Amino acid sequence: MRIRATVAAVSGALALSAFAVPAAHAATPAAPAVTFSNMKVNSGKAATVGATTTVKLPVTYTVTHASGLDLSTIENGPxxxxxxxxxxxxxxIISDDQGTCTAASTTTLNCKATISVPASELYNSDAGTWKAGGLAVDTKTGGQKWQGDLGTIAIRRQAKLTADATPEPVKKGKTITVTGKLTRADWESGKYVALGGQSVKLQFRKNGTTTYTTIKTIKSSSTGALKTTVTASVDGYYRYSFAGIATTSTVSATGDFVDVQ
Incomplete structure (x- = not known):
């Protein structure tokens, strides 16, 4: 990922954060005696990133340390x-700044931080499951504690979906044609591109009610296009709904109202 390309020259620093890391030492300094646990990124929910947006993920976690450990020079973040x-x-991708921590006991800290995920620094192949980890740095000695496998979070490309039901109005018993298009964020171009070959549900909500019911399921074409027909019966709203996949978010189109006469 491009966002990490600038980090390699920073000798272990949290280059995307406010962590202060001293110059390299001749001998490898000891890692800070802390342990990360209870890490939750974005409250455990998947994160959806649009074509040009930056998503800020809240993170909460616990840091455990020895009683009496001097924490004044130790910074940490998810x-x-x-x-x-x-x-x-x-x-x-490392947190924007070091964690803000509050002592919960003589040996534990409850911490929170934010990780920013900018679309402009992602490749499309980055969509999927990410792991969570933590880094603690002793700013006096340069010692670093890296810890991984603290949980997972799904980072998904944002999907968009449209629906257009015609004609409007229509006589009862006549044919209604519902067209639409399924697209998703292309992080590399900063645009939305066709998402083809996906199962999409056509749904209907009778006027005066609040629940959509699935009428049929069709597949998007190679250009993301959707098209099918139904028989007009009563006034109501037609929409398409996409359940999402591992790399792409769920989405439902805004319902399009049809007046049946």
């Missing part, structure tokens, strides 16, 4: 990563 190791700069 991260998400795609590779096998949280220490791989090419596949990680």
């Amino acid at each position: 991260l998400i990563y795609r590779g096998t190791s949280p220490q791989d700069y090419s596949t990680e």
Whole structure:
């Protein structure tokens, strides 16, 4: 990912954050004696990133340390990563700033932070499941504690969906044609592109009610186009609904009202 390309030259620093990391030492300094746990990214929910948006993910976590440990020089923060190791700069995004922590006991801190995920720094192949991790840095000695496998979060490309039912109005018993288009965010171009070959539900909501019912399921064409027909019966709203896939968000079109006469 491009966002990590600038990090490799920073000798272990949290280059995307406000962490302060001293110059490299001749000998590898000891890692801070802390442990991360109870990490929850975005309240455990999947994150949807549009073609040009930046999504800010709230993170909560616990830091456990030895009683009496001097924390004045130790900074910490969460991260998400795609590779096998949280220490791989090419596949990680680290918190905007170090965590804000409150002592819960003499040996534990309850912390929170924010991780920003900008579409402009993502490849489409980055969509999917990410792992959560943490990094603590001793700003005096340069010691670093990296910890991974603290949970997962799905990062998905945003989907968009339209629906247009015609003619309007229509006589009862006549044919209604419902067209639409399914697209999703292309992070690399900053645009929305066709999403073809996907199962999409045509749904109907009778005027005066609040619940949509699925009428049929069709597939989007190679251009993302959707088209099918139904028989007019009563006034109501037609929409398409897409359940999403591992890399792409769920979405339902705005219902299009048809007056049946």
